[in-house]
Amino acid sequence: MLGFINNELKLLKQAGLIRDFTTISAIKGSRVKIDDKWYVSFCTNDYLGLSQHPAVIKSAQKAIKDIGWGSGASRLMGGTFSYHKDLESEIARFKNSDDALLFTSGYAVNLGVITTLVTKDDAIFCDALNHASLVDASRLTKAKLNIYRHRDVSHLDKLLQNARRTAHGARCRRFIITDAVFSMDGDTAPLADIVTLSKKYNAITIIDEAHSTGVLGKHGRGLAEYLNLEKEVNISIGTLSKAAGSIGGFVTGNKDLITYLRSKSRPFIFTTALPPAACAAGIEALRIIRRNPELREKLWNNTAYIKARLKESGFDFRGSETSIIPIMIGDAKKTFEVSQYLWKNGLFIPAIRPPTVPIGESRLRITITAMHTKKELDLLLKHLKAIVT
């Protein structure tokens, strides 16, 4: 009966698309141990090193001691502990918003928000490079899905205009949905233009601040804070799995939005609540982000340092504006070879190839963190210069 899987696997193998893990057995700052050898990692989203922060670990340990590990039930059926409520309050305080709702991951929150608010009679407008979770969620709604060229607001304008002409009845709402920071290119959404169009067409703006939470803005609230547009964004989504070094997705907005999602959102309702200790870690991480702007500064200093050196040496890192730095190679095979060379020299940097990126746009994806030392950054530069020509 399952023979078809074997056939599919053969096709994947032929295309070089069988995926497997690299398994880490120990971690120390920016170094990871793999098969008994230590590597400098340039692929974590833990931008501030908070997954290893002593205060975060201590909070999680205390919660485990007090409560145990699992939450035992879904949020609405007895799985809500004070830790979940405290984390939601902390998220609302951190984001300076009325209220917040916690989901088990960033993927789940995107499914949960979008499939609950958007109906098949509505229209969605997505940037072509939006995260897979936003694309999947949009498809599940069965709404008309309009994809605009990456960061191309005049294309978005045109699509919004067309949708107005063809809208089926008064019911049609328009949702503009975008990543704040695009996860493969490290560039940012043209949010000022997007909110202008939102107003012009009476659309609702949803922004996914996954890679910008804890990273961008004076208080680390994300791209909308950085651009002073928080009031114009209707719905903000984030995750604790990146710069907060933990786990859990969240949505912030007004009280009605949160009450509605809590009562209606299936990916919120029909799943077990996060372990209380994970919430304790998230609370501590957000507090550290709020109180320690110097961590963010370190991240940006490291990023500026490596980018300046890369630029001097003529590397193409596209429109990257953040610590996600794509090193464009082009050919998939060559990219793999480069990645292997770096690996042999103690650097853990994944090769990103089709279908994750378009054919001819294979690249190394480097993420810089606050933990990297100048020595490690110089080592990266030395080996890159030796192999990429």
Ligand SMILES: *Cc1c(COP(=O)(O)O)cnc(C)c1O
């Ligand atoms: C990583 C990411 C997610 C998924 O978040 P998880 O907490 O890892 O599930 C969602 N949206 C964007 C834009 C992301 O980069």
